[in-house]
Amino acid sequence: xxxxxxxxxxxxxxxxxxxxxxxxxxxxxxxxxxxxxxxxxxxxxxxxxxxxxxxxxxxxxxxxxxxxxxxxxxxxxxxxxxxxxxxxxxxxxxxxxxxxxxxxxxxxxxxxxxxxxxxxxxxxxxxxxxxx
Amino acid sequence: xxxxxxxxxxxxxxxxxxxxxxxxxxxxxxxxxxxxxxxxxxxxxxxxxxxxxxxxxxxxxxxxxxxxxxxxxxxxxxxxxxxxxxxxxxxxxxxxxxxxxxxxxxxxxxxxxxxxxxxxxxxxxxxxxxxx
Numbered sequence: 001x002x003x004x005x006x007x008x009x010x011x012x013x014x015x016x017x018x019x020x021x022x023x024x025x026x027x028x029x030x031x032x033x034x035x036x037x038x039x040x041x042x043x044x045x046x047x048x049x050x051x052x053x054x055x056x057x058x059x060x061x062x063x064x065x066x067x068x069x070x071x072x073x074x075x076x077x078x079x080x081x082x083x084x085x086x087x088x089x090x091x092x093x094x095x096x097x098x099x100x101x102x103x104x105x106x107x108x109x110x111x112x113x114x115x116x117x118x119x120x121x122x123x124x125x126x127x128x129x130x131x132x
Numbered sequence: 133x134x135x136x137x138x139x140x141x142x143x144x145x146x147x148x149x150x151x152x153x154x155x156x157x158x159x160x161x162x163x164x165x166x167x168x169x170x171x172x173x174x175x176x177x178x179x180x181x182x183x184x185x186x187x188x189x190x191x192x193x194x195x196x197x198x199x200x201x202x203x204x205x206x207x208x209x210x211x212x213x214x215x216x217x218x219x220x221x222x223x224x225x226x227x228x229x230x231x232x233x234x235x236x237x238x239x240x241x242x243x244x245x246x247x248x249x250x251x252x253x254x255x256x257x258x259x260x261x262x263x264x
Contacts, residue, residue, distance in 0.1 A: 004178040013182040016148060016209070018254065026252040046136040047253070048211055050145040073254035074206030077148070079180055120158040121179070122150065122205035 006094035007079050007087040007126060014080040014127050015044065015051035018073050019064045023056045030054070033107045040064055042107045053078070053107075076115075078125035084114050087126050091116050096124060138226035139211050139219040139258060146212040146259050147176065147183035150205050151196045155188045162186070165239045172196055174239045185210070185239075208247075210257035216246050219258050223248050228256060 005011065020026055023043045030043035039062040043054045055075060057065040067075055081087035084102045092098065100115035105127075112128045137143065152158055155175045162175035171194040175186045187207060189197040199207055213219035216234045224230065232247035237259075244260040 005180060007180065011180045013180060016206070020252065047209075048137060048139065048143045048145060050209065050211075052253075070202045070204070072202070072204045072206075074148070074204075074209070077179075077182065077206070079182075120152065121184075 006091050006096060007081050007124075008090045011079040011081045011087060011126075014078040014125075015053045016077050017053040017055050017075040017125070019055045019057070019068045019075050020073075021056070021068060023054045026054055032056075034058065035106050037103070038063065076123040076125050078127055080127045080129055082129050084112055084126055084128045088114055088116065091124070091126070094118075095120065102128075138223050138228060139213050139256075140222045143211040143213045143219060143258075146210040146257075147185045148209050149185040149187050149207040149257070151187045151189070151200045151207050152205075153188070153200060155186045158186055166190065167238050169235070170195065208255040208257050210259055212259045212261055214261050216244055216258055216260045220246055220248065223256070223258070226250075227252065234260075 023032055027045060030045055032041050032043045034041045039058045041056040041058055045052055055064055057068060088098055096116040096118045099117045102112045102114045104110045105113040108127060111131050114126045116124050155164055155173060159177060162177055164173050164175045166173045171190045173188040173190055177184055187196050189200060220230055228248040228250045231249045234244045234246045236242045237245040240259060243263050246258045248256050
């Protein structure tokens with residue numbers, strides 16, 4: 001990638017994701033939502049001006065369990081974009097490969113998300129601004 | 133930690149750190165600074181409104197080499213604070229242990245940094261706002 005706007009000029013940081021063995025072990029006062037499709041439970045909290053998404057694996061086959069076992073905590077960055085398809089296309093030109101196509105996410109009240117990955121810059125979640 | 137301001141009310145996100153095998157493999161147009169004490173080379177760039185610090189290991193004993201080998205990309209968050217000692221003390225009450233005491237950092241023109249860690253929330257760099 002050769003510019004500072006891989007997902008289009010209107011993308012903004014939404015949160016960083018962090019895997020934890022259990023959300024309750026970090027904080028007990030958070031609203032937790034379960035995403036059976038992604039086999040995770042998630043909860044958001046504010047750390048100064050940064051929004052952190054805590055991601056707890058559900059079941060042995062959860063895709064984040066391996067990260068947890070390897071001792072990774074920070075998993076991904078998430079950028080909010082006006083429209084997913086054009087952000088994905090823009091990201092593709094900047095070296096980000098689509099690894100999970102747009103799908104509504106329970107953690108965001110049905111707003112659509114997509115996942116992209118670059119060998120250089122890792123895993124990025126894209127979150128559409130408006131619900132469809 | 134039980135509040136959203138573990139490092140004091142004036143702390144602000146400064147950047148997230150990401151380990152890469154080589155900074156040049158990501159971007160060739162960045163100003164790179166070497167920190168022999170920490171055995172890393174670092175460079176900053178903007179990804180939308182997020183500042184990303186690329187961290188490249190220097191030598192086999194670099195402290196970030198293990199993260200790289202385990203496939204971790206995102207390493208740490210960094211918060212800028214008005215004064216390190218009070219931020220460290222505030223963080224301690226919120227469950228963050230001091231793991232590297234305040235020291236001037238070449239990557240920040242001599243401004244002081246410190247490193248803290250919490251089992252729940254991982255590795256955090258604290259960066260003092262003003263140079264001493």
